Amino acid sequence: MQPDASAGAPLTPAIVFENLQAYQRTFALKAAIELDVFRAVGQGPGDVASIARHAKASERGIRILCDFLVIAGLLRKENGHYRHTPSSATFLDPSSPACMASITRFLALPELREPYEHLADIVRNGRTVLPGEGSVEPENPIWVEFAQSMGPMMAPLAGPLGLVVLQGRTGPMRVLDIAAGHGLFGIEIAKQNRQAHVTGLDWAPVLRVALENARKAGVEDRYDMLPGSAFDVEFGEPYETILLTNFLHHFDFETCVMLLKKVHGSLKPEGCAATLEFVPNEDRVSPPLPAAFSMTMLASTVAGDAYTFKELAEMHRQAGFKPATAHPIPMSPHTVVLARA
Amino acid sequence: MQPDASAGAPLTPAIVFENLQAYQRTFALKAAIELDVFRAVGQGPGDVASIARHAKASERGIRILCDFLVIAGLLRKENGHYRHTPSSATFLDPSSPACMASITRFLALPELREPYEHLADIVRNGRTVLPGEGSVEPENPIWVEFAQSMGPMMAPLAGPLGLVVLQGRTGPMRVLDIAAGHGLFGIEIAKQNRQAHVTGLDWAPVLRVALENARKAGVEDRYDMLPGSAFDVEFGEPYETILLTNFLHHFDFETCVMLLKKVHGSLKPEGCAATLEFVPNEDRVSPPLPAAFSMTMLASTVAGDAYTFKELAEMHRQAGFKPATAHPIPMSPHTVVLARA
Numbered sequence: 063m064q065p066d067a068s069a070g071a072p073l074t075p076a077i078v079f080e081n082l083q084a085y086q087r088t089f090a091l092k093a094a095i096e097l098d099v100f101r102a103v104g105q106g107p108g109d110v111a112s113i114a115r116h117a118k119a120s121e122r123g124i125r126i127l128c129d130f131l132v133i134a135g136l137l138r139k140e141n142g143h144y145r146h147t148p149s150s151a152t153f154l155d156p157s158s159p160a161c162m163a164s165i166t167r168f169l170a171l172p173e174l175r176e177p178y179e180h181l182a183d184i185v186r187n188g189r190t191v192l193p194g195e196g197s198v199e200p201e202n203p204i205w206v207e208f209a210q211s212m213g214p215m216m217a218p219l220a221g222p223l224g225l226v227v228l229q230g231r232t233g234p235m236r237v238l239d240i241a242a243g244h245g246l247f248g249i250e251i252a253k254q255n256r257q258a259h260v261t262g263l264d265w266a267p268v269l270r271v272a273l274e275n276a277r278k279a280g281v282e283d284r285y286d287m288l289p290g291s292a293f294d295v296e297f298g299e300p301y302e303t304i305l306l307t308n309f310l311h312h313f314d315f316e317t318c319v320m321l322l323k324k325v326h327g328s329l330k331p332e333g334c335a336a337t338l339e340f341v342p343n344e345d346r347v348s349p350p351l352p353a354a355f356s357m358t359m360l361a362s363t364v365a366g367d368a369y370t371f372k373e374l375a376e377m378h379r380q381a382g383f384k385p386a387t388a389h390p391i392p393m394s395p396h397t398v399v400l401a402r403a
Numbered sequence: 404m405q406p407d408a409s410a411g412a413p414l415t416p417a418i419v420f421e422n423l424q425a426y427q428r429t430f431a432l433k434a435a436i437e438l439d440v441f442r443a444v445g446q447g448p449g450d451v452a453s454i455a456r457h458a459k460a461s462e463r464g465i466r467i468l469c470d471f472l473v474i475a476g477l478l479r480k481e482n483g484h485y486r487h488t489p490s491s492a493t494f495l496d497p498s499s500p501a502c503m504a505s506i507t508r509f510l511a512l513p514e515l516r517e518p519y520e521h522l523a524d525i526v527r528n529g530r531t532v533l534p535g536e537g538s539v540e541p542e543n544p545i546w547v548e549f550a551q552s553m554g555p556m557m558a559p560l561a562g563p564l565g566l567v568v569l570q571g572r573t574g575p576m577r578v579l580d581i582a583a584g585h586g587l588f589g590i591e592i593a594k595q596n597r598q599a600h601v602t603g604l605d606w607a608p609v610l611r612v613a614l615e616n617a618r619k620a621g622v623e624d625r626y627d628m629l630p631g632s633a634f635d636v637e638f639g640e641p642y643e644t645i646l647l648t649n650f651l652h653h654f655d656f657e658t659c660v661m662l663l664k665k666v667h668g669s670l671k672p673e674g675c676a677a678t679l680e681f682v683p684n685e686d687r688v689s690p691p692l693p694a695a696f697s698m699t700m701l702a703s704t705v706a707g708d709a710y711t712f713k714e715l716a717e718m719h720r721q722a723g724f725k726p727a728t729a730h731p732i733p734m735s736p737h738t739v740v741l742a743r744a
Contacts, residue, residue: 074734075494075503075556076692077476082433082510085426086698089519092423096523120529125687126701126708127526132688133695135418139688153416162416169423178430182437185468188461215416346466347473347480351417354474357427360467367467393415 090130092170095163099128100146100154108143162214168207177361189364197362198312200291201265205243209264209271213244216308219338219391220250226389226398227303227336228254235302238263238328240292241309245272245285247338248305252281263288263295292321297328304329307338311355314365315377322381329403335383340368341390341397351395374399431471433511436504440469441487441495449484503555509548518702530705538703539653541632542606546584550605550612554585557649560679561591563732567739568644568677569595576643579604579669581633582650586613586626588679589646593622604629604636633662638669645670648679652696655706656718663722670744676724681709682731682738692736715740 094100102116114124128144131137136154138145146155153162168174173192177184180191190196197204224247234257239248242262249272252260260281262272266289276285288295292309304325310318325335340352347353352368359366369377375386383401390397435441443457455465469485472478477495479486493501509515514533518525521532531537538545565588575598580589583603590613593601601622603613607630617626629636633650645666651659666676681693688694693709700707710718716727724742731738 072734073489073493075490076736077490078432078494078503078506079510079556079692079736081428081431081475081477082507083695083699084428085430085516086519086695086702087422087425089426089522090422090698091419093522093526097526117526119527122529122706123526123701126697127522129687130695130698133691134422136422139686148414149416149418152414153419162419165419166423169420175426178427181430181434181468185434185438185458185464186460188463215420345480346470350474351420354424354427354471356467357431357471358424360464361427365463393413395417395420 086130087134088170090127090134091136092166094127094131094136095154095166097124097127098156099124099131100150100163101156103128103137103144103146104151104155104157108145113144160214160218164211164213165215167211168204171204171207173204174358174362181361184361188360190360190362192362196364198366201267203267205265205268206271209243209245209268213246213275216244216246219394219396220246222391222394223247223305223307223336223338223398224250224254226400227251227305227334231255233257235259236299237261238288238297238301238304239272240304240306240325242272242305243268243308245269245275247307248272249276249279249281249285251303251305252276252284253279259284259286261286261288261298261301263290263292263297265289265291293324297324300328300330300333302330302333304333304335305338306335310337310374310377311339311359311368312363312366314367315369315373317365318369318377319380322377322383326382326403331403333403335378335401335403337374337399337401338396339374339399340395341371341374341388341399342368344370344372346370349395352397355395371397371399375401427471428475429511431468431475432477433507435468435472435477436495436507438465438468439497440465440472441491441504442497444469444478444485444487445492445496445498449486454485501555501559505552505554506556508552509545512545512548514545515699515703522702525702529701531701531703533703537705539707542608544608546606546609547612550585550609554587554616557585557587560732560735560737561587563735564588564646564648564677564679564739565591565595567730567741568592568646568675572596574598576600577640578602579629579638579642579645580613581645581647581666583613583646584609584649586610586616588648589613590617590620590622590626592644592646593617593625594620600625600627602627602629602639602642604631604633604638606630606632634665638665641669641671641674643671643674645674645676646679647676651678651715651718652680652700652709653704653707655708656710656714658706659710659718660721663718663724667723667744672744674744676719676742676744678715678740678742679737680715680740681736682712682715682729682740683709685711685713687711690736693738696736712738712740716742 097117102113106112248260340355342353355368378401386401438458443454447453589601617623681696683694696709719742727742
C-alpha cells in the first residue's frame, strides 16, 4: 500500500486515480497466474512471443499484461524482456517450492469479492451483506477452498509457530487444532514433537484436506478428526495445547471471550492456548497488512475484526488465562499470542 | 503503483497479497465517496462518531473504512482522529473546487469492470470480451456518464492544452473538437480566443452535456454541435485546429492513421491537429499511469492501446502531417501531441 507522497512533491490526483483503478491489479495477477505467465518468465527467454506461446495467448494480450505486472512491481523488464523479481521468482513461479500462486483461488473467490459491491451499505449497517453469519455461516464451502489453496501462504508460519508453542517441550502431549483448515499448524507440532497427538477440529469436508496433509507429512497415525463447530462440539479430555489459528478475527469481542473460556476449560493446568492472528498496532493503521485485514472482516462477517494485542490480551484475561504474550512471526503479517491456563 | 521493494530488504510475499487484495481499495474509495466521508473529515472534528453521524453509518463501519483509507494513503490519522492529506483535501473533499470525486461514477461503472472477470480470456484472444466494438460501440451510453463525471479530472488539463494549441494565436478561427465528451477542451479554446468558433463532435446525448458546459462557460453562441461518429460524419469546411482528445487510444494503428488522414484533409494549410493522450515512454512501463492505461484498452477495446510518442508521430507522418511534437502537461499523466497539416 502507498503512503501519500505529496508532502513536498507537486500535488497530483495520481493517488486517487490509482486507488480507483486498483482492482485491475487483482485481476491482472489472477490472469497471469491462470495463464502460467510466471513459469514462462522463469524458464524461457522472457520475450513476448515465447510467453504468448507458452500461455497459448495473443501477443498483444501478453505484452500489455506483462507490462502491467512490471508497473505493479510483480515482474521486471530489461531490454524488452520480462524477468522475475526476487518476489515473483520465489512466490509466483510454480517451479519454486515457496510458490503461493494457489492463494488466488481463495482470495479471488466471487463470494468473497461480491460484498464489496455493496460496501457503502456494509459501512452503514456495520456488518456484512452476506446472509446469516457471513463467511462463518455453518458449512460454508469457501473453507474447503481455503484449506486447499491457502496452505502455501500459511506453511512458512508453521515452523515459527511450532517453536513458539513447544518452546523445546518434548514428551507426550495432546494438541487440539481449532478451525484446523489445511491442518498445517497442528501437523507441524506433530512433526516437531514425535510424541504429540493432534486433534483437528473443523467442518468435516475441510478436515478431509487436513487429513490428506497429515498423510503427506507422515503424521496421520497421530492425527484425529473432530468434525463440527468449535462452539458446539465437546472438545473432550483436556489438552496440553490448543491452537486457535486465523479464527478469533471472525467474531466479536464477547464471542471470543466465550470461546476462550471453553478453551481454558479444556486445557490441563499450565496448558497453553496459542492464537495466530493478524495483529495491528494500537493505532490500527500499521503495519499495513494486519491493519488492512479489518476491511476483510467488515465485508465478510457480522462483527469480526483484526484485534490489537491489547484487545486479545484482555479477551484472554476475561476468559481466565494468565497474562498473554505476543510473538510476531518475522517477515509475516502474523503474530502468535500465547497464554497459559 | 509500487516497485518491488525486496532488493536488499527481507523477501516477503506482501506484494503478492497486496496485489491480490488491491480491489478492496477501489471499493473502499468508492464507498467513502458515496458516504460523503471526505466532506465529514474536512468540516468536523474527525473522530469516528462525528463522521459516522454525518455519513448516517455505523461506527464500526466508519472506523474500519477510515483506517483502511489511511493505509491506502487517502487520509491521515492523528491521535485517533482522521485528517485530510493534501491530496484528499484537494481532490476528494467536495468543498474543494478541484474535487474530482465524481470520476468514480465513470471509473467504477460495472460495464467497465466486468470484462476483468474474464481477463485471462481477453489476454488469450487479445481483445475485449465486450460485444461489438467494446467501449466504442456506437451510442454506448457509458460516454454520457464519462461526459458528466470525468470533467473534474480533465478540467485542469484544458488550460495547458489551450496554451499549447493556440500559442498566442488570436483572431477568427474554426475549431473542431472530435469526441468532445464534456466539451471542456474546445470550450477552453473558445475562452482563450474570443474569436474562436468551436464545433463539438460526439454522439448526440453526449453533446448535450458539452453544450450545457459551453453555456456555463458563456461561450454557447460560439459552440456548434456535429452529432455522430468521427468516422462517418462529414467534418465540413476546413478548420484552423482539430482536437482529438482521449480518442486515438481506442483504435488500432491503421484506424488511427485513417482517421488522421481525414483530419488532415479537413485542416486549412498550416492548420494544426492536437491530440491529447496517455503517452508512455518507449519502455511502455513508465510513467506508471500512462503505461498502465494500456490495460484499460486491452480490457475494453478490440485493438486500442496507450501509444508511445514514436507511434503517434509515425501515425501523423503516414497521414501526411509535418513532424509531430510532444508537449507533456505538467503534473498530469497526459501529453499533447501537435502536428501541422
